Amino acid sequence: MTDFQNSLSVSASGLKAQAQRLRHVSENIANADTPGYRRKTVPFENVVAAGQAEGMVKTGRVKLDQSDLARVYDPSHPMADETGHFDGSNVDLVIEIADAREAQRSYEANLKMFDQARQMSSSLMELLRR
Numbered sequence: 001m002t003d004f005q006n007s008l009s010v011s012a013s014g015l016k017a018q019a020q021r022l023r024h025v026s027e028n029i030a031n032a033d034t035p036g037y038r039r040k041t042v043p044f045e046n047v048v049a050a051g052q053a054e055g056m057v058k059t060g061r062v063k064l065d066q067s068d069l070a071r072v073y074d075p076s077h078p079m080a081d082e083t084g085h086f087d088g089s090n091v092d093l094v095i096e097i098a099d100a101r102e103a104q105r106s107y108e109a110n111l112k113m114f115d116q117a118r119q120m121s122s123s124l125m126e127l128l129r130r
Contacts, residue, residue, distance in 0.1 A: 004124075006055070007117040013056035014110035017044055020059045022103045028091045029100075035072075035079050037089035039065035039096075065090055 024040045031037040041063050047056035067090050075084030 004117055004121045008114060010055045011110045011114035011117065013047065013058060015107060015114065017042075017057045017059050018103045018107040018110065022100060022107070024062065025096050025100045025103060029093065029096050032089055032091040032093055032096070034089055035077075036069065036087050037091065038069070039067075039089070039091045041065060 021042050024042050028039050043060040043063065044057050045060045047058055069090050070088035071085050072088040073085050074080055077086050079086040
């Protein structure tokens with residue numbers, strides 16, 4: 001694989017991984033008020049072929065955050081127990097917004113890397129035509 005193809009593959013894998021991460025962050029935000037909802041996290045893994053790390057990344061299996069669910073007091077809620085409490089979600093909107101910004105910045109960096117490799121490849125082809 002040429003260096004140009006390798007750099008395009010690495011940045012494309014980063015784009016896919018960050019898009020997947022952003023999808024789960026948006027699901028977490030959408031379900032922040034859903035009773036019993038557990039926050040989803042996506043781990044990243046290096047892609048290894050023939051015993052060598054290629055620099056590419058992929059997402060692992062989605063994991064549920066096992067931290068305690070918030071206890072919410074609302075006696076009028078249909079899921080409330082005899083004390084008037086029910087289990088809320090463990091989604092913290094501040095953390096989700098920070099994760100979304102980090103995923104966006106990483107996505108943009110991978111997109112710039114992809115574009116730079118594409119421009120360099122185009123320039124090389126143009127030089128070779130002369």
